[in-house]
Amino acid sequence: MSAVEIKRNERIIQRIFLVIAFSSIFSLFLIALFIFVEGLPMIWKVGLKDFLLSTRWAPTKGYFGIFSMIVSSFWVTIGALLFGGPLGLMCSIFLVEFASFRVRAIIKPALELLAGIPSVVYGFLGVVYLVPLIRDYLGGPGLSLLTSCIILGIMILPTVISISVDALVAVPHSYREAAFSLGATHWQTTYMVTVHAAKSGIITALVLGMGRAVGETMAVIMIAGNALKIPLSPLDPIRTLTSNIALEMGYASGMHRQALFATGIVLFFFVMALNLIAAIFAHRERLG
Amino acid sequence: MTPRRAEHIALGLMISGAFLALAILFFIIAVIMIKGLPHITTRFLLDNPMDMGRAGGIFSTIVSTVYLLIVSLIIAIPLGVGTAIYLTEYTVEGKITKIVRFGTECLAGVPSIILGLFGFILFVIKLGFGWSVLSGGISLAIMILPVIIRTSEEAIKAVPQSFRDVNEVLGGSKWQGVTRLVLPNAAPGILTGVILSVGRGIGETAVVIFTLGTSLRTPFSIFDSGRSMAVHFYIIAREGISMANAYATAAVLVFSILFINIFSYYLMHRFVKGRT
Amino acid sequence: MDKFTRWHVGFFCLLLLVGVCFACSKKDSPKEKGGYTSIILAGSTSVQPFAEKLAEIYMVKNPSTVVNVQGGGSTAGIKAAQTGIANIGTSSRNLQPEEKGLFEIPIAYDGIAVIVNPVNPLENLSTETLRRIYAGKILNWKELGGVDHRITTITREEGSGTRGSFEELVMEKIEIDPGCIVEDSNGSVRELVATDPYSIGYISLGLVNKHVKAVALDGITPSVKAIKTKRYRFFRPFLFLTRKRPEGLTLHFICYVLSPEGQKILAKEGLIPSSVIHGESKLCRQ
Numbered sequence: 133m134s135a136v137e138i139k140r141n142e143r144i145i146q147r148i149f150l151v152i153a154f155s156s157i158f159s160l161f162l163i164a165l166f167i168f169v170e171g172l173p174m175i176w177k178v179g180l181k182d183f184l185l186s187t188r189w190a191p192t193k194g195y196f197g198i199f200s201m202i203v204s205s206f207w208v209t210i211g212a213l214l215f216g217g218p219l220g221l222m223c224s225i226f227l228v229e230f231a232s233f234r235v236r237a238i239i240k241p242a243l244e245l246l247a248g249i250p251s252v253v254y255g256f257l258g259v260v261y262l263v264p265l266i267r268d269y270l271g272g273p274g275l276s277l278l279t280s281c282i283i284l285g286i287m288i289l290p291t292v293i294s295i296s297v298d299a300l301v302a303v304p305h306s307y308r309e310a311a312f313s314l315g316a317t318h319w320q321t322t323y324m325v326t327v328h329a330a331k332s333g334i335i336t337a338l339v340l341g342m343g344r345a346v347g348e349t350m351a352v353i354m355i356a357g358n359a360l361k362i363p364l365s366p367l368d369p370i371r372t373l374t375s376n377i378a379l380e381m382g383y384a385s386g387m388h389r390q391a392l393f394a395t396g397i398v399l400f401f402f403v404m405a406l407n408l409i410a411a412i413f414a415h416r417e418r419l420g
Numbered sequence: 421m422t423p424r425r426a427e428h429i430a431l432g433l434m435i436s437g438a439f440l441a442l443a444i445l446f447f448i449i450a451v452i453m454i455k456g457l458p459h460i461t462t463r464f465l466l467d468n469p470m471d472m473g474r475a476g477g478i479f480s481t482i483v484s485t486v487y488l489l490i491v492s493l494i495i496a497i498p499l500g501v502g503t504a505i506y507l508t509e510y511t512v513e514g515k516i517t518k519i520v521r522f523g524t525e526c527l528a529g530v531p532s533i534i535l536g537l538f539g540f541i542l543f544v545i546k547l548g549f550g551w552s553v554l555s556g557g558i559s560l561a562i563m564i565l566p567v568i569i570r571t572s573e574e575a576i577k578a579v580p581q582s583f584r585d586v587n588e589v590l591g592g593s594k595w596q597g598v599t600r601l602v603l604p605n606a607a608p609g610i611l612t613g614v615i616l617s618v619g620r621g622i623g624e625t626a627v628v629i630f631t632l633g634t635s636l637r638t639p640f641s642i643f644d645s646g647r648s649m650a651v652h653f654y655i656i657a658r659e660g661i662s663m664a665n666a667y668a669t670a671a672v673l674v675f676s677i678l679f680i681n682i683f684s685y686y687l688m689h690r691f692v693k694g695r696t
Numbered sequence: 697m698d699k700f701t702r703w704h705v706g707f708f709c710l711l712l713l714v715g716v717c718f719a720c721s722k723k724d725s726p727k728e729k730g731g732y733t734s735i736i737l738a739g740s741t742s743v744q745p746f747a748e749k750l751a752e753i754y755m756v757k758n759p760s761t762v763v764n765v766q767g768g769g770s771t772a773g774i775k776a777a778q779t780g781i782a783n784i785g786t787s788s789r790n791l792q793p794e795e796k797g798l799f800e801i802p803i804a805y806d807g808i809a810v811i812v813n814p815v816n817p818l819e820n821l822s823t824e825t826l827r828r829i830y831a832g833k834i835l836n837w838k839e840l841g842g843v844d845h846r847i848t849t850i851t852r853e854e855g856s857g858t859r860g861s862f863e864e865l866v867m868e869k870i871e872i873d874p875g876c877i878v879e880d881s882n883g884s885v886r887e888l889v890a891t892d893p894y895s896i897g898y899i900s901l902g903l904v905n906k907h908v909k910a911v912a913l914d915g916i917t918p919s920v921k922a923i924k925t926k927r928y929r930f931f932r933p934f935l936f937l938t939r940k941r942p943e944g945l946t947l948h949f950i951c952y953v954l955s956p957e958g959q960k961i962l963a964k965e966g967l968i969p970s971s972v973i974h975g976e977s978k979l980c981r982q
Contacts, residue, residue: 138593145595146510152502153516156569157523159562163530163538170541189874192854222437230434239442241681246445248677250623250650253670256657257448264891273848273877273892286448289441317423319430347531349626350654358853358878369877374533374626379880381537381630383771383855389541396534403529470752472745550736550781551766635736635764636748645736645764655767659883660890660907 167400171393183394189360191380191388198395200362204370205346205402207363208280208356212345215285217338220292227293228300229322240294247290255351258283263355272367275357280370283355284348288341295340299333300326332414339410346402349374373399449674456671459664465672469636473656478669480638484553484646487639488632489621491557492564493614499561500568501603501610507569508576509598528566532626535563539631551633551645559631560624564617571616575609576602608687615684619677625650649673733945734762739773739786740857741881742806742900743934746965747786753961754952761945767881770857774798777937783946785937788857788900789864801936802974803953804967807901808862808930809910809918811886813893817842820912826866829896832873837894849876850885850897858882861932862898901931902966923968934967942979951980 175183178196186197227236258279267274303326311321327334349372357369358379371379377392384392467477503524507517539559549555579602587597603610625648633645634655647655649669657666737747744767751763768776770787774795777785791800810826812818818840821829828834830849838844851872852859863872877895879885885897890907901918904910910918913930922928942950952958954977959969971977 142594146506149502149506149510150516152499153506153520155499156503156527156565157520159565160523160527160530162542163527163534163562166538166542167534190854190871219437219441222434223441226434226438230431231438241685242449243445244681245674245678246448248619248623248681249448250625250653250670250673252623252625252650252654252657253452253673254448256653256666256670257451259657261451267892272846273895275877275888286444289445293441317427319427320423323430343529347533349531349533349536350629353880354658358880359876360874360878369875371878374531377533377537378626378630379853379878380855381540382768383775385775392537396537399531399534403531404526407525407529472748545779545781548781551738551764633764633766635766637734637762637764640732644734644762645766658887659881660887661883 164400167393167396170390171395171397174387174390175394175397177387178391183391184398187362189376191384191391194387196387196391196394198373198376198391198398200360201371201373201376201395202398203362204277204356205372205374205399207277208284208352208370208372209342209346209402211277211281211366212284212288213338213342215282216288216292216341216345217285219285220289220337220341221296221334223289224293224296224300225322225327227297229318229326236297240297243290243294247294251287251348251351252354254283254287255354258351258355266367270367272365273357273369275355275369276367277356277363277370278366280352280356280372281366283351284345287348287351288344291344292337292341295337296330296334299330299337302333303329335413336410339406343403343406346399346406347374349378353378373402452667452670452674455663456667456669456674459668460671464665464668468638469652472661473636473652473665474662478649478652478665478672480636481647481649481652481669482672483638484632485622485648485650487553487646488556488560488628488648489618491553491642492560492621493618495558495561496565496568496617497614500565500613501572503569504572504576504610505598505603507573509594509602524566524569527562528570530563532563532624535559536627536630539627544631550643551631551635552643553632553639553646554642556628556632556648557642559627560621563624563627564621567617567620568610568613571613572606572610575606575613578609579605608690611687612684615680615687619680622648622673622676622680623650624648625654629654649676732760732762734764735783735945735949736764736766736776736781737784737786737936738766738768738776738782739937740770740788740934741767741883742770742788742858742903743773743786746804746902746934746962746967749965750953750958750961751949754949757952758948761949763949769853769855769880770860771855773857774937777939780939783938784942784950787935787937789860789932791935791937798937798939799941801938801942801950801954801977801979802933802970803936803950804934804959804962804969805923805931805973806934806967807918807920807923807928808858808865808898808932809901809904810896810898810913811889811904811908811910812896813889813891814907814909815893816909818911820915822914823866826913827868827870830867830872830876831870832875843894845894848892848895849873850888850895851876851878852885852898853878853880856880857932858898858900865930865932920963920966920968924972931968933970947979951977954980 183196185199187200188195188197262279263274266279307325307329308321311325352372353375358371358375359369360371363370373395377395464477466479468480470476511517539555543549543555543558544551583601584597587601628648629651634647634651635645636647639646653666653669656662744765748765751765755761755763770789773785773787776782777798835846837847882899882903885899886908889895889897916922916928918928923931936950959971963969
């Protein structure tokens with residue numbers, strides 16, 4: 133082949149690869165398109181305020197208010213963060229700063245194994261072990277907001293721990309040594325210097341964990357109770373946006389189906405908001 | 421409160437927190453193993469489920485799971501690796517790469533139930549594929565695409581520039597350089613990403629249950645329905661059909677993840693060894 | 697052929713293959729490929745275990761056939777039959793007026809049992825009381841003479857045929873309290889009631905086992921005999937629904953279910969075979 137032909141082939145190949153590269157964009161675009169095309173008209177018809185702020189969800193009778201589910205999803209995410217965040221952080225600090233290399237070498241693979249366990253297994257164990265505990269000692273039906281927060285918190289532990297560990301390990305030793313040379317104790321060094329330096333990585337870990345919690349569906353269906361009411365106490369059963377989609381997807385049609393897509397839009401925004409918060413924090417760290 | 425004191429209290433807190441976290445996590449693995457292992461017999465692995473899963477084994481679900489994963493990998497690997505190749509070899513950092521990366525990140529954040537909804541409406545109903553390995557495979561492929569893109573990109577970037585320089589000096593085309601030098605070298609890293617996605621795909625329920633379906637039959641053609649192991653576990657656990665089988669299925673799932681992780685560690689080890 | 701042309705040819709072959717696969721997927725008629733025919737049943741979770749049992753036996757008797765059974769709920773089954781993604785949609789409730797237009801084949805009748813935990817001393821409920829419990833008007837067991845504890849009321853999801861039938865038979869236009877716990881299959885309701893001493897739920901009579909207790913309604917204990925003698929009025933049809941008149945493997949399977957052998961299997965599992973009420977089916981006369 134002549135040089136000109138080679139050059140032309142190269143350009144064509146480059147273009148093919150460009151098309152392939154846009155495949156991921158294409159699928160995202162397709163999903164977004166679908167969800168918005170199906171969901172927006174319904175929001176228009178019902179009215180954004182009624183859709184987001186009404187607590188009455190009775191699709192077969194024409195009521196499409198998802199407020200109680202928005203509240204539930206919100207609390208579940210916060211709760212999961214409360215249970216999984218500090219615990220995960222403590223664990224990762226322990227693993228990096230205070231544990232021996234041998235301990236870390238055993239635990240890290242175990243954590244990766246746990247990260248791979250299907251979420252439905254966590255849900256099942258929650259139903260078998262946690263729900264009766266909460267029902268007998270704290271009250272309520274056991275299937276509740278609290279149960280969901282605890283199980284989701286446990287579910288995000290492996291993610292939070294491994295990313296935080298990576299972030300902490302990435303902090304250069306010189307930072308710690310500098311603090312030591314100034315007379316700081318190990319703990320003082322850790323919380324004043326190391327954790328501070330790893331802040332953006334740790335925040336990424338927490339946000340990724342929250343993202344996983346808000347998107348979790350099947351496990352939540354098993355433990356949350358799926359009641360269509362705003363939880364007045366952590367012991368009340370709840371239904372999240374995700375569970376609602378899963379419970380009704382099989383038979384929804386017409387406006388009901390559109391309402392599920394509209395719920396998807398709301399979820400999209402939830403996740404996007406989380407990513408934005410993470411990006412802002414990361415950006416600020418880079419500047420500061 | 422002297423710094424010494426604070427140190428001891430803090431250390432105590434860290435250790436208890438860590439201990440609690442790790443205890444919970446190990447409890448999970450322990451329960452599954454203790455309650456599930458005794459029921460994993462060769463019969464369990466080779467027999468089909470009978471009586472709604474109350475009796476028999478999980479063979480058809482194993483086949484469904486493997487079949488589903490193969491189809492999704494056939495779709496996701498060329499697209500994912502191709503995207504990674506494009507991002508690293510064929511362009512410079514600019515608007516296009518930013519858009520592609522942004523798209524990938526967003527795709528990674530889509531909740532799985534939305535993918536399930538999308539897959540159900542588009543592939544099962546509108547395109548008429550029905551509940552099938554095809555519907556499930558495409559939907560799962562979309563889910564694992566971001567992981568493959570990310571890890572492939574890392575792997576390809578890690579190939580030293582010297583390889584490409586040598587290719588240029590010897591007069592090879594870019595395409596030749598990519599296929600003959602860069603890719604073979606990045607292969608272990610790419611494979612790690614593939615294995616990671618397999619791990620995610622095995623445990624995925626929300627996407628699979630609405631696209632592949634819940635049939636207990638062994639799928640043969642790509643248009644057949646089936647039931648993945650995770651979905652089977654979900655159904656028999658939730659409905660109390662058989663606790664023994666539920667734990668056993670969970671144990672099989674955990675073992676699969678374990679083997680997958682071990683395999684990927686082995687590959688990474690080979691990768692590192694081969695380079696030095 | 698050089699690599700460049702090979703690429704393009706390969707790409708187009710792939711497109712062609714996808715197109716062919718697409719075209720080959722027929723919707724309504726049973727799928728025929730590679731030496732076997734397959735059909736899909738989808739819908740009611742109440743019908744599912746019985747359909748699955750029939751399918752198992754049918755496939756043994758008729759090798760090179762495949763009968764897939766999916767769940768999803770009765771409304772999902774009705775939709776699946778309407779859109780053609782299933783050959784047979786199954787439902788455990790009667791069709792609403794706006795859903796009419798499908799070919800309806802009742803295969804059996806099943807009672808709805810109201811269940812409580814075995815430690816619950818409750819033996820009998822009136823329809824009125826049951827309605828008020830599910831409407832959220834009676835919230836504590838002590839109002840029924842039991843312990844002072846909140847009642848955990850469990851219902852099914854909106855698309856469930858069991859719920860639809862329950863609403864038709866018990867609630868009579870009064871809405872079920874949205875604060876109830878919602879589970880999406882008979883099995884999970886039964887599991888919950890079996891483990892929560894303060895719960896109450898309703899499931900298919902054919903699925904009641906020793907881990908839960910079925911209460912009498914208006915003084916009548918639910919049983920197949922009570923339904924046959926019309927004393928227990930809380931029962932609903934199990935329907936097979938098809939878009940048009942069934943043919944091929946679909947018809948053959950339906951006829952097996954309606955045959956004396958199929959009906960005997962259903963009777964053994966605790967259902968009332970439709971042949972008892974409708975006599976022999978005209979559909980399978982030939």
